[in-house]
Amino acid sequence: MSRQSAALGPHRRLFADRRRNPDGKREAVLHTAVRMFLERSYARTSMNDIATQLNITKPALYHYFRNKEEMLVEIYRLGTDLIDEMLDAIDAEEKPGLDKVADFIAGYIRIISGDFGRAVIRLDDGELSKAGRKLLRGRKRDIDHRLRFLIADGMDDGSIALCNPKIAAFLVAGAIHGMASWYDPSGPMELTTIIEQYVRMLKGGLATGGLAGGTSHGAVEVSAGDRVHG
Amino acid sequence: MSRQSAALGPHRRLFADRRRNPDGKREAVLHTAVRMFLERSYARTSMNDIATQLNITKPALYHYFRNKEEMLVEIYRLGTDLIDEMLDAIDAEEKPGLDKVADFIAGYIRIISGDFGRAVIRLDDGELSKAGRKLLRGRKRDIDHRLRFLIADGMDDGSIALCNPKIAAFLVAGAIHGMASWYDPSGPMELTTIIEQYVRMLKGGLATGGLAGGTSHGAVEVSAGDRVHG
DNA sequence: TACATATTCTACCGGTGAGTAAGATATCAA
């Protein structure tokens, strides 16, 4: 709350006078909106709430955004861009698949610790129009598929144990998404500590030779059909 | 959709005549409500929607529930009860901690594949009143703590590698919670296949001797202060 | 200084949803 107010202060101050600064003010609105959406949800945050927080009135917001959904769309776009860029960087690396996945885990956690990254995970895309929802889901699916490919690559180069990459990708992504609900940047837990343990544990689950035991035949089976296309 | 209608049919039929059956009808309302809440979210499902689905009118619903929130509270209660019961069963077992955690993973996945279990994860508790939210958060925290204890036990008996049980519990629970978003009971993926791979991978990440490498000093360090209390 | 325009405000509209009042109708038990 105190951290929040402190971060909101500058935005509020930006609107204290009427100096012209469309881009800066637009961005300030967006930052305030994403924080409030994360805190109280998109649906429970009214345009009035956002305006009040910025010390202006509701209609003034419509000077910077055509409607409420445009804010949400833009937030999603900024968030997914961050993830795409990280994946681009990883694709450019020359490493075993397992290490690329490890880099993904670390990078993804860092992104999610920021507002726009966390928004991609936490905000309910059911609030979007049909068109907007379709677009966002597409981008999310692409990200998921790129993670699956990293895992499949690791299986090919022998660094990752045979498994169904679709399920593995869901597990890895899900574990990280969970963070978006409980992680508090101002809390006592150090981000690097979390990353360290997440990487260690998820690597342990993926790597070849972990607990051999299990029914590897099931894995080989799916690796034929389900794997690349997943 | 077709599966949904099929499952909703019986409930609808229950209200076809006015024979007295308060308990049965109340339960039918609840089953319909949880399905619709999961499909369209709590906020976007109106009392009218639920009533229409059951072929009655909105005020009739208020014969079985005092208000909308009472439905949500009851759904949460039924869901968390399922989880508590499972944890009771696991606590009664005599096994290494790692195997108990494995049982938890399997049991939790099965519960989440059902409507009420999934509801605990997916429905936004921000819709609850302050009191209701506090209660639910308490129950969720208890569940989380019980999982942490299972992990800590495994560390004591040597079946689980030293780590911060708080982070480990979040990782395990988060990975499973992710399922609640994408798993479709009528889809092509077999539940047992998913369970098998989840158990294998998460066990691999927890077990002693996975990838030794990592900085185990960090683990020992937290095991002193953060561990039991976490 | 004076004009064009960016910024913001007051006052409103239309729609929706939770919840209620009060009465009609069927069921059950005696």
Place this chain on the structure above:
DNA sequence: TTGATATCTTACTCACCGGTAGAATATGTA
């Protein structure tokens, strides 16, 4: 059969929210 009561309906209230109309006011510029 009849009365008590459970069940359900029609018609409504109240509050909130997204969005707009149109005017007021400040700003930057020529």
